[in-house]
Amino acid sequence: xxxxxxxxxHEVTEMGQEVTLRCKPISGHDYxxxxxxxxxxxxxxLIYFNNNVPIDDSGMPExxxxxxxxxxSFSTLKIQPSEPxxxxxxxxxxxxxxxxxxxxxxxxxxxxx
Amino acid sequence: xENVEQHPSTLSVQxxxxxxxxxxxxxxxxxxxxWYKQELGKRPQLIIDIRSNVGEKKDQRIAVTLNKTAKxxxxxxTETQPxxxxxxxxxxxxxxxxxxxxxxxxxxxxx
Numbered sequence: 486x487x488x489x490x491x492x493x494x495h496e497v498t499e500m501g502q503e504v505t506l507r508c509k510p511i512s513g514h515d516y517x518x519x520x521x522x523x524x525x526x527x528x529x530x531l532i533y534f535n536n537n538v539p540i541d542d543s544g545m546p547e548x549x550x551x552x553x554x555x556x557x558s559f560s561t562l563k564i565q566p567s568e569p570x571x572x573x574x575x576x577x578x579x580x581x582x583x584x585x586x587x588x589x590x591x592x593x594x595x596x597x598x
Numbered sequence: 599x600e601n602v603e604q605h606p607s608t609l610s611v612q613x614x615x616x617x618x619x620x621x622x623x624x625x626x627x628x629x630x631x632x633w634y635k636q637e638l639g640k641r642p643q644l645i646i647d648i649r650s651n652v653g654e655k656k657d658q659r660i661a662v663t664l665n666k667t668a669k670x671x672x673x674x675x676t677e678t679q680p681x682x683x684x685x686x687x688x689x690x691x692x693x694x695x696x697x698x699x700x701x702x703x704x705x706x707x708x709x
Contacts, residue, residue, distance in 0.1 A: 516695060527687075527699060527700075527701045527702060528642070528687060528699040528702075529699075530696055530697065530698075533695065533696070535695070540694075540695070541694075541696065576641065576642070580695075583694065583695030584630065584691070584695065586632070586644050586647065587632075587644075587697065588644075589634075589641040589642050589643070590641060591640070591641050592641055
């Protein structure tokens with residue numbers, strides 16, 4: 486199994502631009518989680534899905550952030566417009582069942598100039 | 599919601615010695631406590647976990663203990679090796695599927 490796949494691995498963009506992060510969960514996993522990691526705030530849960538349906542988006546910082554999961558093998562996290570304070574590492578994780586181990590992807594390192 | 603505190607934030611130990619990292623949680627309904635290891639520039643990876651119906655769990659040099667009454671759990675690494683150097687995160691899950699993570703401990707093993 487390839488594990489959780491994220492793309493791009495690195496993204497550098499200018500303030501105001503749209504950023505789209507992508508995630509492919511482990512095949513067969515029914516839960517998908519988006520996290521953001523910064524030095525100041527640590528690892529924060531942004532949103533998670535069960536069977537492609539968003540369950541809890543209370544961690545999404547503001548309306549500039551949106552996430553979708555059009556099918557069981559693909560999810561996107563979009564930031565529009567991006568701001569320098571969005572600079573962070575964004576991780577996607579998946580699990581088989583909500584109470585089981587979460588497996589993290591390699592992350593996307595985002596830098597907004 | 600759940601609140602998880604982790605101590606210490608940094609820890610240096612001599613190679614071969616033991617390391618202990620402690621976490622406390624706020625919600626007595628929490629029932630699952632994983633520990634993740636994150637090497638520099640890499641993803642967090644699960645190293646051990648414990649559920650609320652168990653007091654201790656071991657996996658080779660790594661062990662986790664849980665005290666439900668005091669609402670704290672600890673990671674113990676024995677016979678530390680240079681490859682144990684990393685940031686370690688504890689987490690707690692209560693009720694549903696959400697994990698709340700601690701702030702991390704940067705462990706450095708001194709050769």
